[in-house]
Amino acid sequence: MATILIVEDEIPIHELIRRNLQAVGHICLSAFDGKEAIQIQAQKEVDLILLDVMLPEVDGYDVFQQVRGTPTIFLTARSSLSDKVKGLTLGADDYLVKPFEMLELLARIDAVLRRTKKESKSFELDALRIDFERRQVFLNESPVECTPKEFDLLEVLVTNRNIALSREKLIELAWDFDYAGDTRTVDVHIQKLRKKLDMENRIKTVYKMGYRLEV
Structure with a gap:
């Protein structure tokens, strides 16, 4: 299983994601703003980041620029094609629009972890x-x-x-x-x-x- 950093400032969504990831065996780290996310990523070994775009302190795009090298899935309410293109062009591994089904998120996490060789085959x-x-x-x-x-x-x-x-x-x-x-x-x-x-x-x-x- 993987260590996953959840960067989401909406507490109900954050807790729902955390509970489901832990249920399938992942280790979860939590950040509720962009600045905290950058600090945690610098201090901990993280296999994957679930990153909201609209965050306090530092937005998700800026966070991503500073944590390059860690596989990342953007989770955001921004559903326009231009936002998706921006996120993927920056180099994110995936882009999931809210609201989303938890099973879809788990499947996408599994796909990214396998692709980045962080998930056991x-x-x-x-x-x-x-x-x-x-x-x-x-x-x-x-x-x-x-x-x-x-x-x-x-x-x-x-x-x-x-x-x-x-x-x-x-x-x-x-x-x-x-x-x-x-x-x-x-x-x-x-x-x-x-x-x-x-x-x-x-x-x-x-x-x-x-x-x-x-x-």
Whole structure:
């Protein structure tokens, strides 16, 4: 997992981000203005910065100029194309407009960390090991054959571990489309993963909602 500096002056948004990042295992540092962000980045080893643009003291663009070299995702209410272009042209790794879904933020964080080699390309839990780069799964060091969609679903559960996901959200993330019809295919795939990977006690059913991978 990574050490992530959250630079956001709106406390409810800041706390929501912090709780969700900690739930999936990240270490969080907090700054509520631009000056404080620069000081923390200079003193701590940070893998990624989540950076609001409109900040007290020093705005996000100026902060970014002073912390170059640390992977950064801008989080901002500024949604114009010119603002996005400015942020990305400065060299930011991503630009996410508020309001955003927390699962989208987690996915973008995961993508940036993998790209910058700060995120492990494998995951281990109990006797299970997943190699994301080679799309291979091992149980007790023996390979387990998973279909492409089973692997996609497993990767979504791992990326969002400890977070309850509805069946509809799992279809959106693992099947890559919105679907309002029968979601029993999710249940079928979950049951197969539980059986193949000995995860009956790890993949929990969330009553009247969906599933959660408990780590």
